[in-house]
Amino acid sequence: MNKIEVFEVSSSFEDLPVLDRVSLSAAENRLVSIIGPSGCGKSTLFNIISGLVKPDGGTIYIDGEDYTGKLGRVSYMHQKDLLLPWRTIIDNVCIPLVIQGKSIRDARQKAAPYFSVFGLDGFQDKYPSQLSGGMRQRAALLRAYMFKSDIMLLDEPFGGLDAITKRKMQEWLMGVIRAIRSTILFITHDIDEAIFLSDSIYILSDRPARVRRVFEVDIERPRDNATFTSPKFNHFKKEILEYL
Amino acid sequence: MRRWINTGKDRMSGSGAWGILALIAVWEIGVKVSGIKPYILPAPSRVLISLFQSFPLVMKHTRVTLYESLVGFMAAVVFSFVLALAMDSMPVLKRAMYPILIISQTIPIITVAPLIIIWFGYDLLPKVIIAALVCFFPIAVSFIGGLEAADREMYDLLRSMGASKFQIFRILKLPGAMPSLFSGLKIAAAYSIMGAVIGEWLGAKAGLGEFMRRSMHSFAVDKTFAAILVITLLSLGVFRVITFLEDNLMPWTRFSNIKNE
Numbered sequence: 001m002n003k004i005e006v007f008e009v010s011s012s013f014e015d016l017p018v019l020d021r022v023s024l025s026a027a028e029n030r031l032v033s034i035i036g037p038s039g040c041g042k043s044t045l046f047n048i049i050s051g052l053v054k055p056d057g058g059t060i061y062i063d064g065e066d067y068t069g070k071l072g073r074v075s076y077m078h079q080k081d082l083l084l085p086w087r088t089i090i091d092n093v094c095i096p097l098v099i100q101g102k103s104i105r106d107a108r109q110k111a112a113p114y115f116s117v118f119g120l121d122g123f124q125d126k127y128p129s130q131l132s133g134g135m136r137q138r139a140a141l142l143r144a145y146m147f148k149s150d151i152m153l154l155d156e157p158f159g160g161l162d163a164i165t166k167r168k169m170q171e172w173l174m175g176v177i178r179a180i181r182s183t184i185l186f187i188t189h190d191i192d193e194a195i196f197l198s199d200s201i202y203i204l205s206d207r208p209a210r211v212r213r214v215f216e217v218d219i220e221r222p223r224d225n226a227t228f229t230s231p232k233f234n235h236f237k238k239e240i241l242e243y244l
Numbered sequence: 245m246r247r248w249i250n251t252g253k254d255r256m257s258g259s260g261a262w263g264i265l266a267l268i269a270v271w272e273i274g275v276k277v278s279g280i281k282p283y284i285l286p287a288p289s290r291v292l293i294s295l296f297q298s299f300p301l302v303m304k305h306t307r308v309t310l311y312e313s314l315v316g317f318m319a320a321v322v323f324s325f326v327l328a329l330a331m332d333s334m335p336v337l338k339r340a341m342y343p344i345l346i347i348s349q350t351i352p353i354i355t356v357a358p359l360i361i362i363w364f365g366y367d368l369l370p371k372v373i374i375a376a377l378v379c380f381f382p383i384a385v386s387f388i389g390g391l392e393a394a395d396r397e398m399y400d401l402l403r404s405m406g407a408s409k410f411q412i413f414r415i416l417k418l419p420g421a422m423p424s425l426f427s428g429l430k431i432a433a434a435y436s437i438m439g440a441v442i443g444e445w446l447g448a449k450a451g452l453g454e455f456m457r458r459s460m461h462s463f464a465v466d467k468t469f470a471a472i473l474v475i476t477l478l479s480l481g482v483f484r485v486i487t488f489l490e491d492n493l494m495p496w497t498r499f500s501n502i503k504n505e
Contacts, residue, residue: 047400086419087419
């Protein structure tokens with residue numbers, strides 16, 4: 001059974017159709033990327049999955065149950081880290097637990113062991129402005145993970161980083177998802193990033209967005225720097241470029 | 245904001261202090277050379293001497309003024325908090341109240357103050373009310389503005405985590421409004437002294453305003469200037485207190501300072 005299934009979701013903004021019967025699915029512990037032209041409605045799709053926006057038609061199934069328009073089931077991470085400048089990193093990470101009614105003390109205790117998994121050891125008591133962009137994104141992912149660990153929506157999480165940091169963060173993410181068990185939907189503009197990270201890739205069309213093609217990326221794991229220059233990688237890249 | 249204060253501090257302690265000293269020197273020499281009568285314009289040295297001579301009396305009046313300003317300031321803080329919270333939680337109320345708030349500021353306080361004296365007498369209460377009135381607007385507007393400025397995406401993120409309205413207020417809006425609120429508080433703190441003095445000037449039994457008015461009437465202009473000096477120092481003092489609170493209540497601003505980057 002699919003962990004998450006988006007079934008024929010349509011949406012429009014005022015009179016402008018944005019999504020046209022988009023269907024996609026992800027099995028448990030898989031990473032599924034969504035690539036498409038700018039402004040094709042990828043973020044709208046995430047807003048619908050997270051329950052912030054109700055679709056005009058279609059259904060969101062999670063573990064086989066209808067979660068359309070229901071908030072608080074999946075976690076969501078943006079391109080902007082959206083860390084609160086007045087909270088230390090650990091207190092930012094604890095926000096979802098505090099919202100769920102935990103005391104800040106209990107929340108800190110629960111979050112603490114994950115700092116080493118996410119490569120954030122020693123940054124607990126720093127303020128966001130003391131961290132680099134890459135470290136802030138790590139904290140943002142950990143915060144998302146503290147909210148709901150089984151399904152995470154990542155909306156261009158590395159889009160605002162420079163190329164070198166981005167490459168490091170991709171490798172870092174590969175390491176993290178080996179350690180945590182999550183189903184991840186991943187929006188990106190970066191084809192290399194999508195191939196490197198994903199189990200499957202959905203290519204969306206121009207607005208109104210439709211699914212143009214689905215690729216199953218069967219490059220064996222663990223993947224590393226050599227993956228980027230392997231023949232299989234180039235084969236996928238060539239095919240994907242044809243569809244964009 | 246922090247940056248602005250820092251540069252302000254530098255200006256006071258560094259080259260800026262020379263500007264003030266130069267001005268005082270020009271004033272001192274100008275008065276001596278031109279031979280202006282002290283009841284028209286006293287020299288700075290004479291102002292200081294006069295302040296020293298009538299120091300106990302000035303302090304007695306200062307205590308009254310300070311008391312009126314502080315009570316007025318506190319009252320303004322309480323009322324503007326209540327109003328800002330109500331306006332933030334009820335958009336209808338905000339639309340209805342905001343124009344009234346703005347229009348109320350177009351009425352010069354000096355025209356309202358005599359009425360308040362007539363209504364509430366010559367005791368402390370009317371001065372407290374006047375001080376509260378001048379403080380109210382900057383605090384309320386800066387607080388409301390700060391609450392409005394909450395980041396939309398952050399708001400959506402908290403909502404996607406299932407946060408209630410109250411939780412969003414506590415986690416995002418209230419702390420986010422602090423920097424803006426503090427700029428309002430700093431302006432209001434300095435204004436509060438002025439408000440109390442205006443009230444006293446129009447009729448009082450004690451206070452720096454009353455002291456100034458009496459000095460003026462007896463052509464003791466040096467005493468008037470001494471009172472002005474005290475008022476300036478008081479205003480700067482309360483400003484510094486708020487700045488101190490700001491720095492200590494918002495430790496994170498230390499790291500977002502451009503100077504530190």
